Amino acid sequence: MAQKRVTMADVAKLAGVSTTSVSLIMNNRQGTRLSAEAAIRVRAAADELGYRPNLTARALSTQKSHVIGFISEQVATDRLASGLIRGALQEAKRHGHVLFIAETEGEEGAVHDAVDALTDRQVDGIIYAATRPQSLHVPANVGSTPVVMLNAVSDDVADSVLADEYKGARNIIRLLLDAGHTENVVVLGRSLDHPADEWFTVAVQRRLAGIWDTLRERGVTPIAQLHCQPWSVINGYQAIHDLLQANVQPRAIICLNDRLAFGAYRALGEAGLKAGRDVAVVSFDDDDIAVYLDPMLTTAAAPFEEMGAHAVRLLLDGEHTPGEHLVPMPLRIRGSVKVPEKVGSRIEHPDDETNWVR
Amino acid sequence: MAQKRVTMADVAKLAGVSTTSVSLIMNNRQGTRLSAEAAIRVRAAADELGYRPNLTARALSTQKSHVIGFISEQVATDRLASGLIRGALQEAKRHGHVLFIAETEGEEGAVHDAVDALTDRQVDGIIYAATRPQSLHVPANVGSTPVVMLNAVSDDVADSVLADEYKGARNIIRLLLDAGHTENVVVLGRSLDHPADEWFTVAVQRRLAGIWDTLRERGVTPIAQLHCQPWSVINGYQAIHDLLQANVQPRAIICLNDRLAFGAYRALGEAGLKAGRDVAVVSFDDDDIAVYLDPMLTTAAAPFEEMGAHAVRLLLDGEHTPGEHLVPMPLRIRGSVKVPEKVGSRIEHPDDETNWVR
DNA sequence: GACGTAGGTCCTATGGAGGCC
DNA sequence: TGGCCTCCATAGGACCTACGT
Incomplete structure (x- = not known):
């Protein structure tokens, strides 16, 4: 009997405040003058209940999922290039992100499908990786999702990470x-x-x-x-x-x-x-x-590891100058x-x- | 200028119906008497606008994310066992699911963190995999999320998939x-x-x-x-x-x-x-x-591939008899x-x- | 028979309300 | 009458669903 997760409302009730206050406090929002005492009550309540924010709900409301999509032909399985994933994984973790993995196995239309599967889930960005450096086509259905090519280049995308x-x-x-x-x-x-x-x-x-x-x-x-x-x-x-x-x-x-x-x-x-x-x-x-x-x-x-990590950094840093990035x-x-x-x-x-x- | 995705509301407006109807029709719900003609209008509108449901929102409301979490020490990077991921990936794809990958690199507490990262995102289930068959401890914070051990066993979990x-x-x-x-x-x-x-x-x-x-x-x-x-x-x-x-x-x-x-x-x-x-x-x-x-x-x-696929199947099939599954x-x-x-x-x-x- | 309204999922963003000196 | 501090109501975000018309 899946006892439900603790929500903000539960914490709010226990702490005797509104959910708004819980949200503000749990996110350490500055410039909002909630009493230090209220903050302590809320944190205590959250601790006691073991509250963890529901990231799905947060994503819906902030439009940021803290998830990165990783598309490749066969990277997870290719022993040479799995370093790409590993590097990306570690860097993503350091930034509180998680990776969706999708492999196309070289099938026709699989990239398009993978992009759909990822954008439907509101990924913050997509890494499109290849096991051997090559030029790839990026389907148009990525829409406005940022894309970084990894160990590959594309006419459709500015950023690519390559070995020097x-x-x-x-x-x-x-x-x-x-x-x-x-x-x-x-x-x-x-x-x-x-x-x-x-x-x-x-x-x-x-x-x-x-x-x-x-x-x-x-x-x-x-x-x-x-x-x-x-x-x-x-x-x-x-x-x-x-x-x-x-x-x-x-x-x-x-x-x-x-x-x-x-x-x-x-x-x-x-x-x-x-x-x-x-x-x-x-x-x-x-x-x-x-x-x-x-x-x-x-x-x-x-x-490869360094390349994968770099790709994640590019995706999370909107300020970088676009182009080729050589590792x-x-x-x-x-x-x-x-x-x-x-x-x-x-x-x-x-x-x-x-x-x-x- | 990220033009926003089209939503149900957009489709509803174009088709001249309510969002409810769009939902019912797009999900092919049976037993609801909507006119065939309305269904056609809705589908046409959806096609025209390129509507795709927002799975984050859907997950929030249905409590099913269609995402499976895959935790391992080093599977994605281990050339022998990356087949585990590949098999899981393919099977997940066949069921319209996607995989979150988290690697622990053998760090202390990393499994706990990974479980948090995954459950916070409402994964439907977790596969906990090892590169070499061994007995692992599953942290309690998985809560009620179903877990299948892959190439491993655990006292805390009934299901495990092993080679015969x-x-x-x-x-x-x-x-x-x-x-x-x-x-x-x-x-x-x-x-x-x-x-x-x-x-x-x-x-x-x-x-x-x-x-x-x-x-x-x-x-x-x-x-x-x-x-x-x-x-x-x-x-x-x-x-x-x-x-x-x-x-x-x-x-x-x-x-x-x-x-x-x-x-x-x-x-x-x-x-x-x-x-x-x-x-x-x-x-x-x-x-x-x-x-x-x-x-x-x-x-x-x-x-490995077959084992990975089997783990996914177990997770998606609530009806199986729990225990050891030999491949x-x-x-x-x-x-x-x-x-x-x-x-x-x-x-x-x-x-x-x-x-x-x- | 054919459809819409309203309320639910959980969290965030915004403006504004109440109390006190 | 104002100013300051503390807090909350409300309105989203995009979807599903029980019930009502």
Whole structure:
């Protein structure tokens, strides 16, 4: 027999005041001269009854639900990008907000439905997230609800939170070169002269640009560009396998993501070579598998948690300047690159703030 | 300039009826004699204005929010158990519900706070989930909100959804034995005579019981029980490594989870042995890494999605009989066990319904 | 037979009322 | 007669529903 919740009216009765007074006092409204004594009575009554305001009713009356909607294709389930949710969740909690989660599973029209489901419940804002950076369409039924794109961009929305691919790429390449691996360098994942295709997203463009700009600055010319899409374990394996078969001996491999690196490890292993010892390997993302590898992978981490948190902050802060918001990619320096002691300490990192090593 | 949403009143005015009529018609209430013609007018007006009911207001008046709260320590972020959320999400969506997600990150008092945050928003029910089956305390402030434990149990709550560890174990062991691997069997992860400790949860007990009951039934006596906790890659590696050093040659390894299996693969590899070819390996969970391994791992999958969906169903169905709800663990038959063609087709699976092979 | 009125859900916002010196 | 302090009535917010016309 669901005993009902305590309402303001109950508190008011016990304290001998009106519900108005209870509301004013419980919300600590300034500028209203209610006697200190009344305030004490009301608070005591509220405590005694265990009163908690009904946020649904409050939302109805204030038009602010303190709820944020989180739409994604598969974020909650994608092990790489679930960090996005986690970051958003924590930040939302710190602001007394809660998250509605809706996943579209890539179904047609599911985004539209999700938006309906969320706006029908008066969310204060919507985060539209993707597991891989891409351009998405935001359905018109969001109406006037603020939207922030997370790990994605959209023509329909001003704000988007992205990883700083360019600087991240510069930093990890600098790390590689500073450690002395400047000969027989191979770039695995995408070649520069390949025509633009569906995989060639903004994020990829910037990642590539960061890599090549830095190589050129240092006067390093790779001995091979291995193109393969998608960036899967098997494709990484195949590419390096073929390279070795052709009797080309890489001394450093720049992998465009961790899965390619995983594949590269295998191909190297079959040839009796070992990452870290015979071949330096750097990569991107800091996928979970990065630390399962032997040796563990040095990689520029996708800063998902921080990105998720930032998206929430943007939504709650109406004052920010709209546009692209770039979050630094921290380097995870591990065994796949041998960094000589003396070199390690004098590695230059002009783009300093992006170098969150841990 | 947030143009306001259209309300029932707007529709009523356009259709020339009262809001009552709009409510009755939009909700398809039976037994109310409104003219068919009025219904048509109302629907047309609603369409024209793009009317959508405000679910916050509806929740306030009906006391049903069509929202389910999902509390967990780290489910959204745990790559193994995020399937729980996904399943819940899909099932909720199918019933027109939406999920609030709250994570506790294991902080003290966070569960209590999460419950407050959810009940303040009038959720219709709460799912309390864990990444590893365990017994949890449910704070009293849930009040009369229905709660279902997911991948967990609690003294405070009747309903819990768990994987059917016992039958799952029986089935995977049968598979192994039916494939002819009955000699030199090793059990990796926990030994029977080890005293109960924090790791010895109900789930583990049942998993173990399923394994040993089946071995005994078939008259198979393992040549070794390797005990190690936690069930990590490194511990799995170490245990098998030591075994091989001691010159014991296993022909079949029953791993208590996939991470142990991963470690076992490595130790075997170093000794020039290969899973599937020289040693049959079976395991539990169907972690993501299971398909990254070479050969891919044969394992009894933790049916997380189905469990999540089931929890939602329980919450929405007030009529079910309370108690433990066991969800079958499907076998994922892959390369780590060689199943002779003729054997494969005549493997017996008395516990039939649990054998969702895919 | 076909519909509307009024009151309920719980909280907030506003103006104004009563008491006292 | 005013001014100050303390408080509350009322009117929303958008919806549902029992009853009445």
